[in-house]
Structures are given as C-alpha cells and as structure tokens.
Amino acid sequence: MNAKYLIFFLPILFLFNGFTQKSYSQQLKTAYEEHFQHQRETVYLHLNKTSFYIGEEVWWTAYIYDKKIGKPSIETTNLHCGIYDIDGNQIKEGLFLVQNGITSGSFKLEETLKSGKYFVRATTSWMQNFEEDNDFIIQITVINKSFDNPQVDNSLAYNLKILPEGGHIVKNTQCNIGVKLTNEKGKGTFASEGKVISSSNTKVADVYLNDYGLGKFSLPANASFPLRVEFLLKDGTIIKKDIPAPKEKGIVLNINNIINDKLFISLKTNQPTLEKIKGKEFYLAVHRDGLMAIKTFKINDLEKEIKIDKSKLLNGTNIITLFDEDLNPISERLVFNFQNIKIGKLIVERPKRKNKDSISFKINAFSKSQSSLSLSVSALPSETKAKKSEPNIISDFYLMPYLKSKVENPARYFKDKDRVKEYELDLVLLTQGWSSYKWDSIFMGAPRIEYPFENGISLSGTITSKTKKDDELTISLGDVANMGFIRLNDSTNFRVNNLISYNNDTLFLALRNRNKKLRKPEIETTFLKGFELAETNFKTPDVLNTPFDFEVDETNVESAISPLFVEDRTIVLNEVEVTEERIEKKLTRASPLINDAFTGIKIGEKELRKNPTLTQLINKNGFRVVNDLANNIFAIINTRPFSPPARVFIDDFLARPIDIKRLVETPLDRYDEIYFERNGLSGDVNANGGVIRIYTKLGDATIRPINSSFAEKLVENSFTRPKKFYRPDYVSYDSQDFADYGVVHWEPNLVTNEKGETTLIIPDNGIKNITLFMEGMAADGTLVSKVHEVSLD
Numbered sequence: 083m084n085a086k087y088l089i090f091f092l093p094i095l096f097l098f099n100g101f102t103q104k105s106y107s108q109q110l111k112t113a114y115e116e117h118f119q120h121q122r123e124t125v126y127l128h129l130n131k132t133s134f135y136i137g138e139e140v141w142w143t144a145y146i147y148d149k150k151i152g153k154p155s156i157e158t159t160n161l162h163c164g165i166y167d168i169d170g171n172q173i174k175e176g177l178f179l180v181q182n183g184i185t186s187g188s189f190k191l192e193e194t195l196k197s198g199k200y201f202v203r204a205t206t207s208w209m210q211n212f213e214e215d216n217d218f219i220i221q222i223t224v225i226n227k228s229f230d231n232p233q234v235d236n237s238l239a240y241n242l243k244i245l246p247e248g249g250h251i252v253k254n255t256q257c258n259i260g261v262k263l264t265n266e267k268g269k270g271t272f273a274s275e276g277k278v279i280s281s282s283n284t285k286v287a288d289v290y291l292n293d294y295g296l297g298k299f300s301l302p303a304n305a306s307f308p309l310r311v312e313f314l315l316k317d318g319t320i321i322k323k324d325i326p327a328p329k330e331k332g333i334v335l336n337i338n339n340i341i342n343d344k345l346f347i348s349l350k351t352n353q354p355t356l357e358k359i360k361g362k363e364f365y366l367a368v369h370r371d372g373l374m375a376i377k378t379f380k381i382n383d384l385e386k387e388i389k390i391d392k393s394k395l396l397n398g399t400n401i402i403t404l405f406d407e408d409l410n411p412i413s414e415r416l417v418f419n420f421q422n423i424k425i426g427k428l429i430v431e432r433p434k435r436k437n438k439d440s441i442s443f444k445i446n447a448f449s450k451s452q453s454s455l456s457l458s459v460s461a462l463p464s465e466t467k468a469k470k471s472e473p474n475i476i477s478d479f480y481l482m483p484y485l486k487s488k489v490e491n492p493a494r495y496f497k498d499k500d501r502v503k504e505y506e507l508d509l510v511l512l513t514q515g516w517s518s519y520k521w522d523s524i525f526m527g528a529p530r531i532e533y534p535f536e537n538g539i540s541l542s543g544t545i546t547s548k549t550k551k552d553d554e555l556t557i558s559l560g561d562v563a564n565m566g567f568i569r570l571n572d573s574t575n576f577r578v579n580n581l582i583s584y585n586n587d588t589l590f591l592a593l594r595n596r597n598k599k600l601r602k603p604e605i606e607t608t609f610l611k612g613f614e615l616a617e618t619n620f621k622t623p624d625v626l627n628t629p630f631d632f633e634v635d636e637t638n639v640e641s642a643i644s645p646l647f648v649e650d651r652t653i654v655l656n657e658v659e660v661t662e663e664r665i666e667k668k669l670t671r672a673s674p675l676i677n678d679a680f681t682g683i684k685i686g687e688k689e690l691r692k693n694p695t696l697t698q699l700i701n702k703n704g705f706r707v708v709n710d711l712a713n714n715i716f717a718i719i720n721t722r723p724f725s726p727p728a729r730v731f732i733d734d735f736l737a738r739p740i741d742i743k744r745l746v747e748t749p750l751d752r753y754d755e756i757y758f759e760r761n762g763l764s765g766d767v768n769a770n771g772g773v774i775r776i777y778t779k780l781g782d783a784t785i786r787p788i789n790s791s792f793a794e795k796l797v798e799n800s801f802t803r804p805k806k807f808y809r810p811d812y813v814s815y816d817s818q819d820f821a822d823y824g825v826v827h828w829e830p831n832l833v834t835n836e837k838g839e840t841t842l843i844i845p846d847n848g849i850k851n852i853t854l855f856m857e858g859m860a861a862d863g864t865l866v867s868k869v870h871e872v873s874l875d
Contacts, residue, residue: 106365106407107376109409110365111376117524117526117528121155122148122150123208124147124479126479127202128143128460131825132472133223139189139191139808140165140188141186143185144186145857153183154182157208158536158537159537160178163178163204164615168199173200179582183859200222202219204218207533208533211531240319242261242311242322244325245260245261246259247335247336250334251301251329252331253328255303256301256350261289261513270490272293276290276297277311278309279310287299289311296513308324310323310324331352333359334351334413335349340508343392345392346387347387349386350385362381362406364378364406365405367402367405368400370484397419397423398418399418399419399511401415402414402417411521414515418504418507418511423476424862424863426449426450427448429446445457445840445856453860455833455838455864458829458830458832458857458858460827460855461825462825463824463826464853465821465851468824471490476493480865484517484519492510538580539612539801540578540580540609541581543575543607546574546605547605553594555591556590559589581609585798586796590794602790670755671754671755672755676764676775676806680757680764682757685750685754685756696748696749698750703758705721706719716742722761726770729764730775731773752778754778757773815849832858854869856868
C-alpha cells in the first residue's frame with residue numbers, strides 16, 4: 083500500500099481491540115489491498131437542468147474524484163462524455179480537457195431529436211479497467227413539439243421486495259427485515275397501512291413505510307411460518323408478498339447505527355448452527371476502497387455483540403462483511419458514518435443590483451482547510467419543473483459507488499441533515515443488501531490494466547519532403563515559448579503523445595537544422611484520440627427505462643410543449659431604444675477563455691479619439707509597455723508591484739516577444755476588441771501577471787504570430803473547446819413556460835479567492851424568485867452542495 087494512504091488511514095488499523103495478523107485474516111487483508119492497489123476514479127456531472135426543449139444546450143460541469151484519498155483526481159486530463167437514446171445508441175460525444183479534476187462543456191440538442199428520454203454519460207478510460215461501474219449516467223428529458231409526443235401511461239404496477247438484514251432469515255432466530263415498495267417507474271410508494279400476517283390471518287408485526295417506500299420490521303425468533311407482508315395503499319389497492327422461508331442453519335447479522343458515537347453489531351444464530359460452528363474462527367471486516375480492518379473471533383453463544391467507536395470508522399460509506407473460517411463471505415451490510423466527512427458550507431449573501439441589467443451575489447464557501455474551491459451554479463425560476471431530483475456531488479462520491487442499485491433522490495440525505503434523515507439513509511443501506519463489490523474478483527488479485535491514464539491525444543505523421551541528417555521537427559500551437567522538438571534520426575515518420583489541443587486549433591510544424599533555422603516541410607498527419615467512448619458497451623439503467631412522462635399535469639400538457647424561446651427568423655420587439663453608442667460597445671468576440679474577471683473594450687470612434695495607439699490603451703488599463711533597450715526586447719508589465727510579465731494573446735494565439743514588438747506602436751483602429759485581466763484570475767496557471775487578449779479586425783491576419791516557415795494542420799479528434807454560456811431569446815419572462823422550463827443563468831466554474839469568496843452575476847430580467855443549484859469541490863477534497871431560493875423583489 084502507498085505510504086501516504088497508510089498514514090492517512092492509520093486509525094483504522096486500531097479499529098478493534100485484539101486486531102490479529104493470523105494467517106487467514108492476513109490473507110484476506112493482503113488480497114483486498116492488492117485488488118484495490120490502483121487509484122479508483124469516479125465522475126459527477128452537474129447539469130444546469132434535466133428537461134430541455136430541442137435547440138437548447140445541455141450545460142454541465144464535471145468533477146473527477148479519487149475515492150481512495152478523497153481528493154480531486156489529477157491523473158487524467160481526458161473526460162469522455164456523450165448523450166445516448168433509451169436504447170443506448172450514441173447521439174452526441176466529445177472529449178473534454180480536465181484540469182485539477184474539473185472540466186465543463188455542453189451539447190446542443192438538434193431539432194431532429196424526438197421527444198423522449200435520453201441519457202448523459204461521462205467516464206474516463208482509466209475507469210474501464212475495473213468491474214465497479216463508476217461511469218456517471220443521468221437521465222434527461224427532451225421535448226420536441228414538431229414530433230408526436232408519447233402518451234403518458236397512467237397505469238401502475240408495484241414491486242414489493244423483502245430484504246433480510248445481512249441477507250438471511252434463520253429459523254428460531256430474531257432478525258430485522260427491510261421492505262421496499264416501488265411502482266413501475268422505480269418511485270417509492272407510501273402505504274397507509276402495513277403488517278406482517280400469519281397463515282391464520284393473525285397480525286405478527288406492524289410495518290411502516292416512509293414516503294420513499296422504505297421500512298423495516300423485527301421478526302421474532304418464535305415466528306411461525308408461512309408469513310406474508312401486506313400493504314394497503316391510499317387508493318385501496320392491497321399489495322401482498324410472502325416472506326421467504328427461513329434457513330435451518332446460519333448466522334443473522336444485525337446492526338444498530340442510530341447511536342451517536344457507537345456502532346453495535348449483533349451476530350445471532352440458533353442451536354443447531356452453534357453446535358456446528360462452536361470453536362471455529364470467523365472474520366468481520368470493515369472496509370472500503372482497499373482500506374480494511376479485521377476482527378477475528380469465535381462464536382460460543384447464541385448471540386455475540388461487537389461495539390465500534392464511530393470515530394475510528396472510515397468517513398462515509400463502510401462495508402461490513404462477515405467471513406467464515408474458510409474466508410467465504412456469508413453476510414454483508416453497509417453503514418454510513420457522517421463523522422469527519424469533508425462537506426463544506428455555502429452562504430449566499432443578499433443580492434445586489436450591480437447595474438440596471440444585472441444582479442450580483444457574494445458567495446462564501448467554507449472548506450475543511452480553506453483551500454481554493456471550484457463552484458458551478460445553475461440559476462432557474464423557483465417554480466421550475468426542469469430539474470428533477472438527482473444525486474448531488476456528495477451523494478455521488480460518498481454513497482453511490484458502493485451500491486448495487488439506484489437510490490431515489492439520494493441527495494436528500496445530505497441536505498439539512500437531521501436524525502430522521504440519518505435513520506432513513508440507514509434504511510436505504512439495509513435494503514441495498516450486498517455492496518457493489520464482487521468478492522470473487524477481489525480474491526483473484528489486482529485487475530489487469532488495459533487502459534492507461536489518458537493525457538491528451540496522439541499525433542502520428544510522415545514527412546514527405548526532403549530531410550537532412552540532423553533535422554529536428556518543431557511542433558507548436560502558436561506559442562514559441564512552448565515549442566516541442568523531435569529528433570528524426572534519418573526517419574521520416576514520427577509520433578507525439580500527450581498532445582493538449584482543441585479541435586480546429588492550428589498546429590504549426592517546421593524542420594529545424596543544426597543552425598536553428600526553420601523551413602517549411604511537406605507533411606501528412608493523423609490525430610488519434612485513443613479510447614473511444616462509442617466502442618464501450620452501454621446499457622441504459624433498467625430502473626430508468628420507464629414510459630416517457632413529461633412530469634406535468636395532464637391538464638397542462640399543451641402548455642408544456644408550446645414554444646418557449648424565440649424561434650429562428652422571428653423578431654420580438656419590446657420598446658428598445660437603440661443608440662449608436664450602445665451598438666458600438668457591444669462585445670462579440672469573447673471566447674470561452676474569457677471569464678467575468680476580464681474587462682472588455684470595443685474599439686469604436688469614441689475609443690479611437692482617446693487612444694490612437696494600442697500602447698496608449700494598454701497603459702491606461704493597469705499595464706505598461708516597457709522596452710529593454712540593451713536587447714531591444716519589448717514586454718508588457720502589470721502595474722501591480724512585483725508582478726511577472728503579462729500573458730498577451732492575439733486572436734487566441736500566445737504572442738512571442740517579437741510579436742509584442744510589432745504590436746506596441748500599431749494604430750488602435752486595426753483592432754476590434756481588447757480584454758484586460760490584471761489580478762491573476764483568468765484561470766491560466768501561468769498568468770499571475772495578468773492577461774491581455776487582443777482581437778484583430780476580422781480578416782486582418784498581418785498581426786497574428788504565424789511564421790511562414792511552418793506547415794499548418796488543423797487539429798482533429800481532440801478536445802472540444804468549451805463554449806461561453808448563452809441563453810435562448812425567450813418570448814417572455816412572465817410566461818408559465820419560462821417559469822417551468824426556462825433558464826436564468828449558468829456559471830460553470832466560479833473559483834473562490836483566498837478568503838473563500840466568489841461573486842455570481844446573473845442578468846436582471848424582472849424575475850421575482852429564483853433558485854440557485856450549487857455544486858463544488860475544493861483542492862483538499864471538500865465537497866459542497868446547496869439549493870438556495872432567492873427573492874429578487
């Protein structure tokens with residue numbers, strides 16, 4: 083085991099008094115650690131909503147998490163994400179660049195899509211090495227008024243499951259039994275009355291279900307079979323199911339997880355079993371993600387109780403497995419430990435009108451170590467029907483990877499947690515039975531690694547023009563400071579791995595001789611993505627394969643599928659006063675690389691009168707142009723003390739020193755828009771000195787840093803460049819359609835400052851009440867999730 087994991091989880095080794103290293107327990111521990119020796123990634127996607135009209139974009143932010151150390155996964159840069167129909171056919175796909183465990187993207191929903199259910203799936207190539215299915219899959223609803231909409235099936239069928247705690251009912255042994263009542267859509271169903279009834283119609287026990295159809299009851303040791311469970315629903319329907327007959331021999335596992343500081347484990351059996359197992363060793367393992375503590379003991383009485391201090395459990399989900407003397411797993415139960423889980427807090431201050439067009443919110447984030455936190459925020463009308471109950475980042479990382487089946491609205495157990503929700507979460511785990519782990523696979527040793535961590539794409543090529551013996555191949559994405567060089571060694575073929583680039587970027591390639599001079603080659607290239615998401619098997623979750631339902635009232639179906647936003651070629655006029663100055667100031671060139679920290683300037687007549695040259699404009703916006711006379715080198719420096727040189731981009735190409743020299747005295751009328759960011763908040767790790775992004779007038783390529791010595795190739799099969807969020811042009815912000823399915827704003831990546839603060843700015847369209855859906859992850863692994871209603875009156 084890696085030393086850092088051993089030190090981090092050292093208290094688990096002292097979980098039980100009498101920890102032993104006898105041969106069998108050590109074999110179990112060694113096999114377990116070997117199986118989980120590799121990092122385990124899991125992915126969570128925060129979608130801006132889950133119901134969409136065609137023509138809209140599905141906006142999302144992805145968080146990739148290392149379950150073993152409880153921190154962002156930093157090994158992988160490649161996230162594969164796609165949209166699938168209900169049969170598992172891929173509709174959309176893309177490769178997205180992950181940095182520090184976070185990325186964002188979007189998918190446009192084309193008009194050819196029919197109304198119905200679809201699934202968004204996200205995974206990494208590394209995750210394909212393991213049997214545990216940690217791909218992220220979430221259902222979305224698409225509405226297309228141009229197609230016939232599926233009819234809502236209002237008929238209901240019910241599924242009642244009887245789930246003994248630990249997996250067994252043993253004759254003449256008291257045991258706890260969980261029950262789960264769902265309808266055909268997988269939704270939990272409440273029953274007004276429930277009971278256990280004998281064959282003579284005598285009530286043996288009462289059974290109470292919560293709103294999610296979950297409950298449990300205790301079956302006495304002297305219960306006389308056959309027995310059945312019976313529920314009366316509100317509509318008068320009666321649901322019945324027989325309780326499985328007890329086994330003649332066995333051990334019952336009961337757990338009490340309700341006490342604040344202790345976990346009580348009770349092992350019960352009957353006399354015939356005791357006579358057979360008395361004096362034999364058993365092993366109780368508490369484990370998860372390769373971390374395991376083992377208690378070795380003998381059962382010499384009909385009941386044995388073990389107490390565990392919760393402070394010594396793993397934080398989050400713990401799997402408790404009972405093994406017999408031959409290391410056969412015979413019973414299992416999951417419990418959740420809320421102590422020491424890394425959940426932070428978000429506080430949203432009262433909104434302020436930044437100007438007449440926008441409203442700002444200051445958000446305070448509190449992580450465990452006050453490390454930087456990345457936050458995604460979806461702002462929707464408070465009446466929204468467009469965002470279903472779904473996992474949040476906490477439930478998806480702490481709970482769902484260890485369960486064999488889906489859980490309805492798992493996020494609720496981590497919002498405003500109280501004793502009732504703790505009890506109901508324990509009901510969820512009791513009715514899950516065994517965990518997602520497969521012991522046959524664990525005992526087979528470490529999984530075979532077929533898919534390495536992906537970091538970028540690969541480029542293979544052939545130089546078809548003449549080369550010389552000492553030639554090197556020079557490769558650049560327009561950034562001289564970050565050129566790569568490949569020695570050809572008389573070969574005309576080459577390969578580059580771990581190339582980080584976006585689709586449709588220009589890759590510049592040149593041959594460099596021993597005198598460092600460049601010349602343009604003739605070259606053929608192929609860009610290779612590696613792992614293909616479409617090649618992997620994908621089966622849509624059975625629990626979600628239910629008849630399509632818009633989830634609106636039947637009386638409102640017509641309203642639900644009416645046009646929401648302004649269609650193509652439609653113009654809506656709302657008493658707008660248009661002036662020449664307002665048109666001049668409209669910014670249109672901002673790329674997804676430009677966030678709210680930038681100040682943008684549109685170059686029009688007013689700006690040209692004040693600043694005839696580019697240098698004058700730069701010097702008035704927090705930077706200054708300096709010239710090293712001895713070396714005739716120009717640079718642009720931030721006016722903040724001790725700042726490094728600014729990063730300057732021309733049409734999204736990183737400018738070289740020679741390019742800056744050409745820039746400084748050019749007339750300002752050659753440029754269209756210029757964006758300044760001087761506080762190191764651009765998201766560029768190399769930009770502590772600030773960033774200036776300069777956009778030339780369309781068609782003017784004379785300023786761009788492109789050298790005629792380079793061959794140019796458009797990048798393919800690479801990362802999808804994130805789009806800057808935009809909203810559809812809604813017909814009205816006062817309509818019921820907008821209240822049900824509209825979007826106020828989406829912010830994919832807000833980053834807190836050293837004080838744990840960040841600012842959210844949304845447009846002000848006169849909406850009175852909105853809800854903010856916020857998810858985030860800090861560098862130390864702290865997770866945050868909050869749903870916050872705001873009045874804008």
